[in-house]
Amino acid sequence: MHLFRCTLIAAAALAAPLAHAQSSAKLKVGLMLPATGTFAALGTAIENGFKLYVQEQGGRLAGREVEYVRVDDESDPAKATDNVNKLIKRDNVDVIVGTVHSGVAMAMARVARETGTMLIVPNAGADAITGAMCAPNVFRTSFSNWQSSYALGDVLVKQGKKRAVTITWKYAAGDEMAAAFKEGFEKAGGQVVKQLTLPFPNVEFQALLTEIAATKPDATFAFFAGGGAVKFVKDYAAAGLNKTIPLYGPGFLTDGTLEAQGEAAQGIYTTLHYADGLKTPRDDAFRLNYAKTFKLQPDVYAVQGYDAAQLLAIGLKAVGGDLTKKDAMYAAMRNARIDSPRGTFTISKAGNPVQDIYLRQVVGTENRVVGVAAKALADPARGCRL
Numbered sequence: 001m002h003l004f005r006c007t008l009i010a011a012a013a014l015a016a017p018l019a020h021a022q023s024s025a026k027l028k029v030g031l032m033l034p035a036t037g038t039f040a041a042l043g044t045a046i047e048n049g050f051k052l053y054v055q056e057q058g059g060r061l062a063g064r065e066v067e068y069v070r071v072d073d074e075s076d077p078a079k080a081t082d083n084v085n086k087l088i089k090r091d092n093v094d095v096i097v098g099t100v101h102s103g104v105a106m107a108m109a110r111v112a113r114e115t116g117t118m119l120i121v122p123n124a125g126a127d128a129i130t131g132a133m134c135a136p137n138v139f140r141t142s143f144s145n146w147q148s149s150y151a152l153g154d155v156l157v158k159q160g161k162k163r164a165v166t167i168t169w170k171y172a173a174g175d176e177m178a179a180a181f182k183e184g185f186e187k188a189g190g191q192v193v194k195q196l197t198l199p200f201p202n203v204e205f206q207a208l209l210t211e212i213a214a215t216k217p218d219a220t221f222a223f224f225a226g227g228g229a230v231k232f233v234k235d236y237a238a239a240g241l242n243k244t245i246p247l248y249g250p251g252f253l254t255d256g257t258l259e260a261q262g263e264a265a266q267g268i269y270t271t272l273h274y275a276d277g278l279k280t281p282r283d284d285a286f287r288l289n290y291a292k293t294f295k296l297q298p299d300v301y302a303v304q305g306y307d308a309a310q311l312l313a314i315g316l317k318a319v320g321g322d323l324t325k326k327d328a329m330y331a332a333m334r335n336a337r338i339d340s341p342r343g344t345f346t347i348s349k350a351g352n353p354v355q356d357i358y359l360r361q362v363v364g365t366e367n368r369v370v371g372v373a374a375k376a377l378a379d380p381a382r383g384c385r386l
């Protein structure tokens with residue numbers, strides 16, 4: 001009995017410095033984001049946002065210096081499993097932050113579930129990530145695809161638009177945003193008369209624009225982002241369609257793209273969880289610091305990256321930087337209230353933000369806030385069993 005107690009005490013004495021060593025060692029963050037292709041600028045903004053928050057904390061989270069390992073995922077779902085496994089098995093990262101593309105992020109979420117590695121998604125909206133595939137170690141600081149587009153249907157009907165065509169890339173994000181828009185639009189009394197798609201990341205829009213012109217809907221709902229959104233909005237205007245069939249969409253259509261879209265984007269209404277002109281002290285400070293640091297204006301992607309770092313910091317702080325205390329860390333993250341540049345938001349049981357969805361309109365180079373399309377909107381988290 002005495003010998004057993006002595007053994008326990010000796011083991012505890014050995015374990016204590018080990019735990020301390022673990023929680024003061026560098027924190028390895030695996031950034032899996034696109035650095036090339038149509039979503040490259042989105043990846044850069046997310047990385048900048050994440051690093052800005054860490055830099056504001058003196059380069060440390062919960063006392064641990066942060067070190068980065070980066071992978072360009074190329075927005076290619078076929079390479080996603082290998083890429084995420086490299087970060088986990090070769091680089092031994094403590095947490096993975098990524099990515100932009102829903103198809104890539106679903107593969108990442110699958111691996112995160114299997115290995116128990118913490119994953120924070122700073123963009124990709126695939127509904128399943130915080131729906132049927134939800135897991136205690138998986139979080140999102142952006143949106144679900146459903147959340148981005150559901151509230152827009154009611155906006156269109158209130159603006160007298162009753163017949164709409166949807167046009168999107170054919171993959172999870174496009175399919176789910178179009179479905180969410182249709183759900184909200186038809187509930188409000190509208191009708192989706194045609195659903196057009198093209199493969200990701202194609203930008204040959206001409207044949208589909210001809211089809212929209214022939215269908216003569218009251219409005220067009222479109223999901224494109226990054227380089228694809230720039231080209232779509234310009235092609236739509238060049239075809240003269242913006243004069244007779246107004247364009248609407250989730251805010252990715254015009255976020256981070258307005259300098260390049262110029263005149264073609266003027267007047268477009270979108271819904272999103274961030275906007276220009278919020279004029280809160282929190283947002284103003286973020287924008288100023290971002291612009292000073294990167295010589296760039298921030299966008300929604302930068303905010304999502306910044307908030308991924310904030311959420312991680314909340315989890316780490318709750319356990320003194322000791323990542324082995326997973327239950328306590330995840331509980332703190334699920335109970336978090338994030339003081340975001342977008343406004344305060346909370347995290348649902350499924351790990352997704354519960355947040356306001358703004359109605360915005362393009363004026364000059366701003367996605368100017370003109371209202372709140374949905375207050376504290378929670379994703380339905382269909383199929384999540386947590």
Ligand code: BEZ
Pocket residue numbers: 100101102103123124125126173225252
């Ligand atoms: C997505 O694939 O989930 C996505 C990509 C870009 C912008 C928004 C969503």
